[in-house]
Amino acid sequence: MKPQVQRKPVTDQLHKQRVQNVAGTMAIEGLTLSAESRRNLDRYASGQANYQQIMAELKAKYQRAE
Numbered sequence: 001m002k003p004q005v006q007r008k009p010v011t012d013q014l015h016k017q018r019v020q021n022v023a024g025t026m027a028i029e030g031l032t033l034s035a036e037s038r039r040n041l042d043r044y045a046s047g048q049a050n051y052q053q054i055m056a057e058l059k060a061k062y063q064r065a066e
Contacts, residue, residue: 008045019045 008026010018019042023033033041040058 015042015046 019038022041023038026033040049040054044051044054
């Protein structure tokens with residue numbers, strides 16, 4: 001059994017800075033974040049949604065009707 005890792009609470013300022021850093025790094029590579037992508041990143045970074053939830057939403061949105 002893995003020991004639980006204690007995480008420090010993230011301040012709003014630190015959270016915004018981290019999201020901005022990711023957006024900046026992507027911009028350096030020539031990739032821009034859409035408003036929706038930035039919201040998803042924000043939701044993930046703040047703990048409002050996990051990776052699986054966001055992926056399920058994206059798959060449902062872009063899944064072709066067969």
